[in-house]
Amino acid sequence: MTMGKIIFYEDKNFQGRSYETSNDCAEVTSYLSRCNSCRVESGCFMVYERPNFMGHQMMVRRGEYPDNQRLMGMTMSDCIRSCRNIPSYRGQFRMRMYERENFGGQMHELMDDCDSIQDRYRMSDCQSCNVMEGHWLMYEQPHFRGRQMYVRPGEYRNLREMGNSSMNRFMSVRRITDSCESRTRLMEVYLFTELFPISLRFLYSPGLAYICLPLKWGCSYMSQWPSITLQDWQSDMRQITFYEENNFQGRCYECSTDCADLLSYFSRCNSARVESGAWVLYEKPNYKGYQYILSPGEYTDNQQWMGFNDSVKSCRAIKNVYGNVWKLRLYERPDFGGRMVEWAEDCPSVYEAFKFREVYSCMVTHGAWAFYELPNYRGRQYFLERGEYPRHTDWSAASAAVGSFRRITEF
The missing domain is CATH 2.60.20.10 (Crystallins)
Known part of the structure; x- marks a missing residue:
């Protein structure tokens, strides 16, 4: 089972105290007084408005969510009070939906997504379900719209047992597939050596490829081939x-x-x-x-x-920037003149860190970066990949103001 990681922050834009977890948490406010933003480093999570996995729910994938109110798509409190890790799952999906509570009324078995329970099964209401296999998202409205409810394998005799007493039905259903994480893929490539052409298969995930050789090639010189990075094959x-x-x-x-x-x-x-x-x-x-x-x-x-x-x-x-090293040089004057500083981490305030109010030129030696016009990663954004930028106009900026910058690490 692949575990994810999520970080909660007390204030918007990833500011204030933080709390990091890879597990279910029934009461986030045991660690933080409030929660206004979150960052999902890996995996998928369900976040809840209330403790003990109750209230409004929203599934979050890997990414950054600087404002909870916009995340939930509705006006609500400033707190995420509980969360559940959604484990990676690649098996079959199967659930039974019932028209009435306690598994009463019409029953239909489902093994794939359903964008309208009414249209497919002529069920005007759905009040209970039995999830046999897989993890699912239930939606209040057809076509995967409205409020969400997460259900994992188990019996749910009514909507309250699904964690949301304010909803009175669900009208569409979607499987939570392994798309929460980048999928492992199979690629066949051909390498031509001095002796003969070799057909190899590469089983890969982001950043690395693993060579899968036929058993008859299990000789010593083949076993020394390393895992290789993917830069040209990840498009x-x-x-x-x-x-x-x-x-x-x-x-x-x-x-x-x-x-x-x-x-x-x-x-x-x-x-x-x-x-x-x-x-x-x-x-x-x-x-x-x-x-x-x-x-x-x-x-x-x-x-x-x-x-x-x-x-x-x-x-x-954004391509060809995979790796675990980030480094850039900032210059106080155009054409790499004036004072220079070298940096390898995120910087929420350029002025506080370097006493620069403006950056007129830059040299990116490793990784990819995002420049922001204002501190704390706000305002206009500019993408910089490896290369030399003699003037601020080379990264498409109208002025030399750089208030903050951060590494681009999520691919």
Whole structure:
């Protein structure tokens, strides 16, 4: 079983005291007085408005959630009071849904997603269920809209046992698949040696590939081949879906590569779901205008990526930056002049750390970075990959103001 990790923060934008966990927690406020933001480092979690896994629920995938109210998609208290880790699961899915409480009335067995219980089964109400296999999300409205309820294997005689006494029914159901984590994939490639061509299969997860050799090649020189990093073969692991309306509604477009002009696919963008990879969204075509950097996760409205408007006209996948080293150099003057500082960590306030109010040039030697116009990762964003930037205009900034910066670590 793969365990995830989530970090809760007392204040918005990942400020204040924090609490980190990889397990179910029935009372988060035993550790924090309040919770206004969270960051999911790995895995999937269900977060709850009340202790003991009760109240409004929301599933969160790997990503950053700077404001709980926008996360939940509704006005609610500033507290996440409990959470559940959703374990990785790759088996079969099976559940039975009942029209009435205590497993009464019509019964239908379900093994896949159902976007409308009414349309498929002619059931106008669904009040209890028996989950035999897999982990599921129940939705208050058809087409996976409205409030959510998480159910794992077990018997639920009424909606209260599912953790939400304020809901009176659920009308659509979705499996929680292994898409919460980047999937292990199988790739076949061909290597040509001096002796003969070799067909190898690579079983890989983000960052590493493992060579799977036929048994007859189990000789000593083959056993010395190391695991290898993936930089050129990971393009098919990147996927983002854009939606015209909030909460993943309206026309949508799924993208897995750079796109210089998205206007032909949708007219506006108010929510997005990043299944894998990290992305830079641009306000204008040809990678111009405001920039927004998104790591894997669900963004129910454009304010979650600090959008200035609903315009997303081009996008670029962040690639070829895998590794565990980040390093850059900041310069006080253009063309790498003036005072220089070298840094390898996130920096919430450039002025407090270096007494710089402006950065006129920069050199990125390792990793990928996000610059922010204001402290605490706020304001306009700018993506910088490895390379030299003699002037601030080289990273598309209108001014040299850099209030904070952070490493891009989520892929």
